[in-house]
Amino acid sequence: MIARLFFAVLCLASATTARAQTAEIVATQKLWDKSGHQGFTDIVFYQNLMYCCFREGETATKPEGSIHLMLSSSGNTWVDQITLKEPGCDLRDPKLMVTPDGKRLYLLCAGIDTATQARQSRYATSTDGKVWTPFQKLLAKGDTLWRVTVNPADKRFYGVSYNIHPNSGGPGAEKEYSLKGYASEDGSVWQLASVLNVPGQPTETTLRFLKDGSALALVNREGGNRLGAIGLVKAPYREWTWTPLRQPLGGPNFIELPDGRLIAGSRGFGAQPGPHMVIYKLTPTTLEPLIELPSSGDCSYPGLLWHDDFLHVTYYSSHEGGKAAVYYAKVKLK
Numbered sequence: 565m566i567a568r569l570f571f572a573v574l575c576l577a578s579a580t581t582a583r584a585q586t587a588e589i590v591a592t593q594k595l596w597d598k599s600g601h602q603g604f605t606d607i608v609f610y611q612n613l614m615y616c617c618f619r620e621g622e623t624a625t626k627p628e629g630s631i632h633l634m635l636s637s638s639g640n641t642w643v644d645q646i647t648l649k650e651p652g653c654d655l656r657d658p659k660l661m662v663t664p665d666g667k668r669l670y671l672l673c674a675g676i677d678t679a680t681q682a683r684q685s686r687y688a689t690s691t692d693g694k695v696w697t698p699f700q701k702l703l704a705k706g707d708t709l710w711r712v713t714v715n716p717a718d719k720r721f722y723g724v725s726y727n728i729h730p731n732s733g734g735p736g737a738e739k740e741y742s743l744k745g746y747a748s749e750d751g752s753v754w755q756l757a758s759v760l761n762v763p764g765q766p767t768e769t770t771l772r773f774l775k776d777g778s779a780l781a782l783v784n785r786e787g788g789n790r791l792g793a794i795g796l797v798k799a800p801y802r803e804w805t806w807t808p809l810r811q812p813l814g815g816p817n818f819i820e821l822p823d824g825r826l827i828a829g830s831r832g833f834g835a836q837p838g839p840h841m842v843i844y845k846l847t848p849t850t851l852e853p854l855i856e857l858p859s860s861g862d863c864s865y866p867g868l869l870w871h872d873d874f875l876h877v878t879y880y881s882s883h884e885g886g887k888a889a890v891y892y893a894k895v896k897l898k
Contacts, residue, residue: 587843587855590874590894595634595642596620597889602632603880604815605890607867608660610669613637615645615693616867616878617658617671618890624862627678629654631671635693639876639894648688650699652678655686657768657865659711663751664719669693670751672723674708675701681735685709685725687751703746703754706734708767711817712751715773717799721748724760724769724781741765743783745801758802760795764788770817775824780848782828784813792816792830796848807849814839815865818846822870827854827897829877831864839863841879843895855895857881862888 596602599620607616614636621629633645648655654676661670668689675686683706686699702709703725712723723746729735730742743766745758760766765787773779781795781804792813795804814831821827825845832842834853841859845852859881867878875895882888 586898587875588896588898589855589857590896591639592858592891592893593642594884595878595890595892596632597887601888602890603862603888604657604865605867605878605880606659607869607876607878608662608669609869609871610660610662610693613693614639614869614871614876615660615669616642616890616892617660618878618880619656619658619673620647621654624888625654627654628652629656631655631658631673633693639892642892645693646696648696648699650675650686654678655699657708657710660867661712661714663689664714667691670712670721671696672702672709672712672751673699675699682706683708683728683734689751700752702752706730709746709754710768711770713770713772715779717773717777721751721754722746722757722771722773722779723754724771724783726767726769728765728767737765739765740787741767743769745771758797758804760804762793762795762806764790766793768813768815772818772820774820774826778848780818780826780846782813782816782818782830782846782851784816784830792851794846794849794851809851811851817866817868818844819868819870821897825897827868827870827875829864829866829868829879832856836860841866841877841881843875843877854897857893857895858891859883861886 600622602620605618631648685702728737743760746754747757764785768784792809818828828844828846860883863881869876
């Protein structure tokens with residue numbers, strides 16, 4: 565009798581957990597497909613508007629890429645805002661952030677010189693999303709600062725940069741890459757904050773500061789078994805603890821919801837064959853799939869925004885006709 569009661573309680577707890585982790589797609593729409601390739605998205609809420617940014621170009625890698633911005637008041641209708649370019653440069657992987665004072669948009673992106681293939685991150689700012697400062701270079705040649713976040717405790721900018729040729733300086737990739745954390749007072753001048761010892765050619769890394777004061781990092785790896793990793797660190801943010809994942813990542817991103825839940829998005833492999841844009845439940849040591857968005861093939865690199873009790877997701881995918889286009893999804897987390 566006790567065994568049956570225990571089994572019933574266990575089943576009930578499992579069912580309750582499953583229900584708590586379910587997600588429902590409320591709406592999806594294609595935002596942009598007018599170039600040969602568009603992808604690598606992000607989304608942010610600024611001055612009562614949603615801003616979506618992404619790269620567009622003839623192909624996914626060549627020759628020059630520009631940054632396209634669109635905006636929406638609700639997510640239902642999106643309109644063009646502006647296209648940002650730098651002659652002779654492939655601008656890639658744009659990310660948006662609102663500065664701590666709430667007065668400016670901060671746009672971070674990678675830049676690859678089309679003549680020399682030299683890599684170096686760039687940033688620009690705007691107070692209205694229309695007029696932007698000229699792009700300024702960050703860090704050193706070869707560094708790609710993937711995403712910038714603000715630590716609520718000290719209001720400083722933080723981010724993780726990877727370098728595919730840390731010793732030779734390029735142009736070819738080395739056997740091992742470097743992964744380093746940087747900090748800045750305002751996003752213009754950066755100082756080395758920590759070295760993240762992650763083997764297996766670590767690249768795209770999203771860093772967030774959680775409500776308990778700790779920091780979490782979600783890392784893509786392109787070498788070895790190519791499986792991702794989660795890093796956890798306490799203040800003063802130097803001694804990291806790493807947990808290997810069971811799945812590879814692509815353009816990983818995550819956010820903390822008001823209730824403390826962690827929601828991630830990345831290219832993943834779930835119920836359907838092949839790569840898809842997957843939304844995950846994240847903990848400091850695990851990554852479990854919640855739902856797959858309409859997608860396949862060349863896809864993922866999501867922007868994540870929690871607004872009005874919905875998860876707003878921008879991403880790109882090639883599931884319609886094989887052409888990579890930018891999409892938006894509104895998701896209800898139950």
